[in-house]
Amino acid sequence: MEMDVVQELQGHSDRVWSVAWRPDSGISGRPSMLASCSGDKTVRIWQCSSSQDLFIQHWSCVAVLDGMHQRTVRSCEWSPDGKLLATASFDGTTAIWENVGGDFECVASLEGHENEVKSVSWNCSGTLLATCGRDKSVWIWELQPGNEFECTSVLHGHSQDVKMVLWHPCEDILVSASYDNSIKAWIEDKDREDWVCAQTLSDSWGHTSTVWTVSFDASGHRLVSCSDDLSLKIWDSHSNLLSEGNLWKHLCTISGYHDRTIFSVHWSKASGLIATGAGDDCIRIFSEESNEKSTLGGDLTYKMVLKKEKAHITDVNCVRWHPQEASLLASAGDDGVVKIWKVAGESLY
Amino acid sequence: MNGSALINANPVVHERKERVTRREVHDSSAEPIDALEVFDHVRDIKDPEHPYSLEQLKVVTEEAITVDDKKSHVMVVFTPTVQHCSMATVIGLCIRVQLMRCLPPRFKIDIKVAPGSHASETAVNKQLNDKERIAAALENPNLSELVEDCLAPASY
Numbered sequence: 001m002e003m004d005v006v007q008e009l010q011g012h013s014d015r016v017w018s019v020a021w022r023p024d025s026g027i028s029g030r031p032s033m034l035a036s037c038s039g040d041k042t043v044r045i046w047q048c049s050s051s052q053d054l055f056i057q058h059w060s061c062v063a064v065l066d067g068m069h070q071r072t073v074r075s076c077e078w079s080p081d082g083k084l085l086a087t088a089s090f091d092g093t094t095a096i097w098e099n100v101g102g103d104f105e106c107v108a109s110l111e112g113h114e115n116e117v118k119s120v121s122w123n124c125s126g127t128l129l130a131t132c133g134r135d136k137s138v139w140i141w142e143l144q145p146g147n148e149f150e151c152t153s154v155l156h157g158h159s160q161d162v163k164m165v166l167w168h169p170c171e172d173i174l175v176s177a178s179y180d181n182s183i184k185a186w187i188e189d190k191d192r193e194d195w196v197c198a199q200t201l202s203d204s205w206g207h208t209s210t211v212w213t214v215s216f217d218a219s220g221h222r223l224v225s226c227s228d229d230l231s232l233k234i235w236d237s238h239s240n241l242l243s244e245g246n247l248w249k250h251l252c253t254i255s256g257y258h259d260r261t262i263f264s265v266h267w268s269k270a271s272g273l274i275a276t277g278a279g280d281d282c283i284r285i286f287s288e289e290s291n292e293k294s295t296l297g298g299d300l301t302y303k304m305v306l307k308k309e310k311a312h313i314t315d316v317n318c319v320r321w322h323p324q325e326a327s328l329l330a331s332a333g334d335d336g337v338v339k340i341w342k343v344a345g346e347s348l349y
Numbered sequence: 350m351n352g353s354a355l356i357n358a359n360p361v362v363h364e365r366k367e368r369v370t371r372r373e374v375h376d377s378s379a380e381p382i383d384a385l386e387v388f389d390h391v392r393d394i395k396d397p398e399h400p401y402s403l404e405q406l407k408v409v410t411e412e413a414i415t416v417d418d419k420k421s422h423v424m425v426v427f428t429p430t431v432q433h434c435s436m437a438t439v440i441g442l443c444i445r446v447q448l449m450r451c452l453p454p455r456f457k458i459d460i461k462v463a464p465g466s467h468a469s470e471t472a473v474n475k476q477l478n479d480k481e482r483i484a485a486a487l488e489n490p491n492l493s494e495l496v497e498d499c500l501a502p503a504s505y
Contacts, residue, residue: 015484039484071488074481090485116485134485163481179479210479228479260457261480279457279480314454315480335454 001285001306001345003329007057009046009338011064014039016332018075018318022082026054026324033062034330035085036338037073042066043087043097045104046338054328055342068095068106075119075164080126084147088117094131096147107147112139112154119164123172130174132162138176138186140195153195157184163212169220169269173198173247177211183225183235185247198247201225201235205250212262218269223248226262226276231255232286234302254302257284264318270326271348274302277316277331283308287347305347312337357431360399363407366392381418382452384411390451391425394443395499397436402503406430408440413463421455423448428463437467441477442486443499 016038025032032048043065050058071090078085085097085104094117096108114135121130129141129149138155160179167174174186174195182202189196209228216223223235232255235248260279267274274286289301312333322328326348329341369385388411392404403409408427415424425444429437441460448458461474476482486492 072484090488118481161482179475209475 001343001347003283003285003306003308003341003343006055006328006340006342007059009036009044009059009061009340010336011044011061012036012038012040012042012336012338014072014336015314015334016317016336016338017072019320019330019332019338020076020078020085021320021323021330022078023080023323024082025322032322032325032328033082034338034340035076035078036332037076037087038336039072040336041069041071041073041089043073043076043085044338054322054325054340059340062102063104065097065104065106068109069093071116074117077120077122079122080124084126086120086122086129088120088131088133090116092117092133094120094129096149098147108149110139110141110149110151112151113137116161118162119166121165121167121174123167123174124170128167128172130165130167130176132165132176134161136160136162136178138162138165138174140174155186155195155197157197157200158182163210164214166214166216169216169218171220175214175223177214177225179210181207181209181211181227181229183207183211183214183223201248201250203250205233205253207231207233210261213264213266215265215267215274217267217272222251222267224265224267224274226265228261230258230260230262232262232265232274232276232302234300252300252302254286257304257307258282260315263315266320268321268326269323270321273305273321273326273343273347275319275321275329277311277319277333279315281310281312281314281316281333283311283316283319283329283331283341285343285347305345306343308341312339355398356434356436357398360396360401360406360430362401362405365402365404366411382416382423382456383418384414384416387414387416387423387425387448387452391444391447393503394440394447395501395503396430397439397443397495397499400503403427403440403444409444421453422457422459423452424459424461426461426463428466432466432468434467437462437473438476439492439495439499441473442483442492443496445477445483446487446496447500 022033034046045063047062069089075088094110097104098107113133116134132138140153141149158178164177185199207227234251236251264277285306286302314334318332413426
């Protein structure tokens with residue numbers, strides 16, 4: 001496999017922490033749109049002017065969302081319908097921006113976390129929002145009519161900062177990753193009308209240092225996590241997700257590839273490939289090993305199919321596959337640059 | 350003890366090492382970076398609670414700095430003056446900020462306390478190397494003011 005830069009998107013004046021594709025990018029001829037957020041306290045919206053050819057330099061910045069956050073914007077995520085963008089900041093707030101005819105207007109500011117908010121995630125129906133942060137808590141917010149957000153639950157359980165929250169792609173299961181080395185899964189207890197921790201992934205198979213990012217495969221049956229312990233772990237759920245005692249079991253650990261902290265991992269919904277971004281400035285791509293043994297239920301393995309050295313001149317903070325176009329990847333780095341990559345090779349077809 | 354409760358009221362002050370004057374190299378990219386150069390960048394950082402430099406308190410030494418220029422890697426191991434030093438994270442932050450400013454961006458910097466030198470060694474080391482914690486700390490006005498104060502040129 002190989003990957004080449006389609007375009008470098010310049011504009012941020014500080015490190016770029018995170019990027020997010022608008023989920024409906026490329027569907028029914030809609031243009032591809034990407035949001036990026038940065039230590040410069042702004043969010044930039046990038047769009048490809050051609051809906052046909054995403055692989056030539058058609059990308060430009062169409063909006064800058066500034067004046068709202070007082071500190072670093074750490075994470076940004078689009079609602080499933082692409083109409084709202086949520087941004088989480090070290091200033092302790094989460095802002096909600098509405099996309100009206102190309103303009104972005106801040107319609108809500110969610111306050112409650114004691115200090116840095118580190119991550120935000122929408123559930124699959126767009127009715128719930130989760131946030132997490134330095135104060136070790138996870139908050140669940142319900143979207144009310146008129147863009148009002150009501151906090152319905154504050155979850156304590158992690159003993160250190162919560163680095164990331166992520167909803168399951170088709171069920172209301174929330175996963176959180178923490179500086180305390182664990183991953184927790186939260187589900188709603190209908191009887192108690194509150195959210196409870198259903199499982200903590202921190203046993204002998206768990207990570208041995210900070211878990212930075214988690215990502216689901218397209219079906220939500222598998223979860224991949226990446227850590228400061230230089231490994232990736234794949235977690236598998238049984239088909240009857242909620243009736244089993246445990247939601248996930250450890251399937252395999254991918255180690256020996258990364259030289260420094262793995263900050264980002266993303267599972268492509270379009271191709272099934274896993275991309276990582278790390279503190280060693282590399283982007284790596286992993287593919288499930290298709291051999292007889294794995295189809296018979298034996299040890300499943302993932303092999304590295306690509307290593308892009310010096311993908312950025314400094315740490316790679318985030319990698320995200322395009323939601324529809326299997327060969328398009330976006331990355332963000334400490335160099336303040338967002339890059340659009342074309343990935344090519346037989347694993348994609 | 351006077352009004353402000355110092356964590357280490359009576360630090361041992363050591364002699365400073367002689368400064369080596371090196372010939373000027375105009376093409377900086379040609380000269381590999383070594384431990385002495387890194388030490389020169391951090392030796393004059395002021396201790397957060399004493400009017401002495403980190404060198405004078407033997408918090409940093411040239412011997413405890415490892416540089417691999419080819420791999421663009423720097424490791425600084427420092428020794429807090431007392432086992433329960435709550436300033437250890439601030440000292441580590443000062444060293445990192447100084448090196449981020451002085452070294453080319455290709456360098457990866459790891460900062461740790463010396464083994465056995467701190468009661469919460471593992472926790473301190475983890476915090477010192479978490480880039481998100483570092484970024485957030487530097488956006489905290491009180492903390493960044495303290496760091497700037499320690500990095501300001503001073504004559505001891």
